[in-house]
Amino acid sequence: MSRIIATAAINGAYKLVEKAETALEAALGSNPESAAVEFPNTGYFLPIIYGTTGEEVKTLGDCRRVLRSARELLPPRVKGQHWVPYLGHTLDAGMATLWSEEVYEALKYLDPAKCPYTKTVAPTDSNLWLGAADDVIMRERGIEFVDGTAPGFAAVVGAAPDSKTAVRIARELQENNLYVFMCSEDGGRRFAEQLAEENVQMGWETRLVPFGQEISAAVFALGFAARAALSFGGVQPGDYRRMLLYNKYRVFAFVLAMGTVTEEWYATAAGAINYGFPVIADTDIPPILPTGVCLYEHVVPNVKHDEMVKRAIYIRGLKVVPSTVDIPVRFGPAFEGERIRKEDMQIEAGNPKVDLPSFEYCRTLPTDKVEDGKITVVGPELDALPEGACVPLGILVEVSGAKMQHDFEPILERQIHTFLNCAQGLFHMGQRDGNWIRYSKEAFAAGLRFKHIGTILHAKLREEYSAIVDKCQVTIFTNREDVEREIVAARAAYAERDARMAGMTDEAVEVFYSCSLCQSFAPNHICIITPEHPGLCGAYNWLDGRAAFEIVPTGPNQPVPKADPTDARLGQWRSVNNFVFEKSNRKLERFSAYSMMTDPMTSCGCFECISAILPMTNGIMIVDRDHPDMTPCGMKFSTLAGSVGGGNQTPGFLGHSKMYISSKKFVSADGGFKRITWMPRKLKDAIREKLNARARDEGIENFVDMVADETLATTEEQVMEHMAKVGHPALTMEPML
Numbered sequence: 001m002s003r004i005i006a007t008a009a010i011n012g013a014y015k016l017v018e019k020a021e022t023a024l025e026a027a028l029g030s031n032p033e034s035a036a037v038e039f040p041n042t043g044y045f046l047p048i049i050y051g052t053t054g055e056e057v058k059t060l061g062d063c064r065r066v067l068r069s070a071r072e073l074l075p076p077r078v079k080g081q082h083w084v085p086y087l088g089h090t091l092d093a094g095m096a097t098l099w100s101e102e103v104y105e106a107l108k109y110l111d112p113a114k115c116p117y118t119k120t121v122a123p124t125d126s127n128l129w130l131g132a133a134d135d136v137i138m139r140e141r142g143i144e145f146v147d148g149t150a151p152g153f154a155a156v157v158g159a160a161p162d163s164k165t166a167v168r169i170a171r172e173l174q175e176n177n178l179y180v181f182m183c184s185e186d187g188g189r190r191f192a193e194q195l196a197e198e199n200v201q202m203g204w205e206t207r208l209v210p211f212g213q214e215i216s217a218a219v220f221a222l223g224f225a226a227r228a229a230l231s232f233g234g235v236q237p238g239d240y241r242r243m244l245l246y247n248k249y250r251v252f253a254f255v256l257a258m259g260t261v262t263e264e265w266y267a268t269a270a271g272a273i274n275y276g277f278p279v280i281a282d283t284d285i286p287p288i289l290p291t292g293v294c295l296y297e298h299v300v301p302n303v304k305h306d307e308m309v310k311r312a313i314y315i316r317g318l319k320v321v322p323s324t325v326d327i328p329v330r331f332g333p334a335f336e337g338e339r340i341r342k343e344d345m346q347i348e349a350g351n352p353k354v355d356l357p358s359f360e361y362c363r364t365l366p367t368d369k370v371e372d373g374k375i376t377v378v379g380p381e382l383d384a385l386p387e388g389a390c391v392p393l394g395i396l397v398e399v400s401g402a403k404m405q406h407d408f409e410p411i412l413e414r415q416i417h418t419f420l421n422c423a424q425g426l427f428h429m430g431q432r433d434g435n436w437i438r439y440s441k442e443a444f445a446a447g448l449r450f451k452h453i454g455t456i457l458h459a460k461l462r463e464e465y466s467a468i469v470d471k472c473q474v475t476i477f478t479n480r481e482d483v484e485r486e487i488v489a490a491r492a493a494y495a496e497r498d499a500r501m502a503g504m505t506d507e508a509v510e511v512f513y514s515c516s517l518c519q520s521f522a523p524n525h526i527c528i529i530t531p532e533h534p535g536l537c538g539a540y541n542w543l544d545g546r547a548a549f550e551i552v553p554t555g556p557n558q559p560v561p562k563a564d565p566t567d568a569r570l571g572q573w574r575s576v577n578n579f580v581f582e583k584s585n586r587k588l589e590r591f592s593a594y595s596m597m598t599d600p601m602t603s604c605g606c607f608e609c610i611s612a613i614l615p616m617t618n619g620i621m622i623v624d625r626d627h628p629d630m631t632p633c634g635m636k637f638s639t640l641a642g643s644v645g646g647g648n649q650t651p652g653f654l655g656h657s658k659m660y661i662s663s664k665k666f667v668s669a670d671g672g673f674k675r676i677t678w679m680p681r682k683l684k685d686a687i688r689e690k691l692n693a694r695a696r697d698e699g700i701e702n703f704v705d706m707v708a709d710e711t712l713a714t715t716e717e718q719v720m721e722h723m724a725k726v727g728h729p730a731l732t733m734e735p736m737l
């Protein structure tokens with residue numbers, strides 16, 4: 001253990017505890033002890049403090065108590081002659097630092113008018129700094145840590161020597177699918193500002209997240225990691241050991257320190273090392289090479305800028321398999337969220353706002369009709385089009401394979417959106433005959449053309465779906481008459497698919513499919529996906545499960561035989577229960593496919609919605625994760641998610657997808673859709689058509705209008721008043737409890 005590092009980290013910790021104490025006293029000068037302290041829209045309070053101590057910091061008075069604990073945790077200062085500073089002392093100093101920094105940052109939210117953060121998902125025209133991520137962001141992004149599209153994050157502290165180097169490092173991190181969390185400054189320069197100088201698009205969508213100008217903003221990154229453990233890992237607040245170990249083994253994060261390492265940086269880095277996150281620095285500081293708290297080295301100095309990312313990935317023990325798509329721009333999920341504004345656009349194709357036909361369609365052909373790798377552009381290529389042009393678009397993907405089935409076509413077709421958006425400077429929206437793409441001027445200048453749509457789709461479909469796709473050819477149409485001709489067959493196929501899926505019922509199949517993808521975060525969680533009950537994240541339906549099993553027979557989606565029914569009303573089968581018992585690490589003995597009251601499915605944390613019983617209404621409310629406000633059950637989505645998630649079975653509460661709400665099997669054992677008494681207005685509008693159609697089948701017209709929303713009711717009593725007014729069916733149903 002370096003004496004220099006320990007000395008600096010402990011000194012830094014003293015400074016930062018004091019800084020937070022001073023800020024707190026200033027806040028108490030103009031606010032009572034009871035003044036509310038919180039990060040926006042979160043059920044995790046101040047998440048590092050909550051995760052490590054279980055303390056629910058809600059007021060200035062609570063902050064005072066936490067800072068007292070932080071001061072008590074500070075180790076003795078290092079004296080010239082005494083060699084006391086060992087790793088334990090330094091780590092304690094790091095934790096005291098994080099608590100103090102978290103309080104210090106939370107105090108910035110006390111006066112909304114003075115808050116330095118945008119509280120948005122991307123920088124605004126006048127402010128680069130986003131501040132704390134709310135729970136909506138946490139849940140949306142958390143799924144990427146679950147499914148592996150984002151293996152971790154780099155916390156970038158300081159600034160690169162120049163803006164071009166900053167862009168190179170950021171792009172390399174993005175290409176490795178990592179999030180980039182930025183804070184602090186070096187010599188008046190900041191990494192995020194350097195990216196802004198180069199017009200790099202930042203925000204959660206592009207995984208380049210400017211948190212804050214001070215080193216204390218590093219707590220937003222570490223708080224995100226703490227919430228990952230609490231939200232997806234089933235770690236209980238205060239179980240600091242499990243929280244830190246969870247991060248060490250499951251969240252692949254590291255710190256890139258660029259510039260002069262101050263005592264405050266050392267102290268914060270010591271906090272990060274507690275999580276098992278190593279520090280890679282570009283300056284000549286003492287190393288900490290032995291392994292222990294981190295998987296490999298803890299502090300690695302003097303790394304050249306063009307080696308920093310590779311070195312960090314190696315030291316953190318992260319295995320990244322870079323994609324090998326041969327196109328002239330960068331490619332990776334981090335570019336998925338890029339938007340191309342009109343002024344940056346070279347051309348667009350298929351914009352639905354303009355009268356232009358467009359489609360994308362995947363179909364299976366006999367093997368002799370597919371020439372693997374053949375890419376054809378029918379109509380003008382990009383070079384033949386003037387800047388700003390808008391043209392029709394047809395993307396026809398034809399595949400063959402011994403194991404290919406028609407049911408897999410929509411699954412492959414859905415990937416077009418994901419794959420094309422991974423190309424830097426290519427933007428894709430919509431699906432089927434509502435698709436739309438834009439090329440940026442930069443991508444065009446780099447050489448990206450229409451033909452590369454084919455290159456991307458061929459490479460990715462062959463790479464990720466090799467078990468079912470033996471051959472793939474792609475044709476891109478950019479002439480109106482060609483698109484109008486080809487679209488006829490595409491539309492006929494869409495209609496036929498819709499009819500097939502709509503007719504699928506649980507009764508008609510012999511097997512369901514499991515999904516255990518979320519077990520990396522919620523070890524006991526298992527989704528059972530049936531034709532009428534999709535995965536609770538909304539991303540996987542029964543056909544997806546079946547295709548995924550065909551593609552990777554040993555993967556997270558396994559067939560679950562549906563045999564030996566024990567309770568048809570609840571949806572229980574002995575074979576399913578046996579499967580769930582084994583796959584939930586023997587934690588769950590029974591599982592009901594159709595009930596939220598008796599043995600409901602576990603909830604991992606990725607659910608789109610939560611249903612919760614509202615006892616007074618004899619019904620349930622549903623809240624989706626986009627609704628940040630209070631609900632009639634007295635909890636916000638984030639608080640509900642905290643209590644329901646983590647792989648627990650919680651009778652009376654159920655995590656589920658939006659799609660499931662209009663399913664015939666939606667909590668059918670408990671009375672079905674007729675129990676729904678409250679939903680946020682936006683959710684009502686999003687599912688209005690389907691839910692009304694479902695209700696019409698049972699003789700109820702305009703059911704969605706019978707459901708209260710936040711504009712009509714915010715308490716259970718008000719929900720009941722609305723129900724009485726509209727004659728809600730739950731009023732006459734048998735008691736739920």
Ligand code: SF4
Nearest residue numbers: 515517518527535537
């Ligand atoms: S289907 Fe279930 S287990 Fe699979 S990713 Fe979605 S929520 Fe997680």
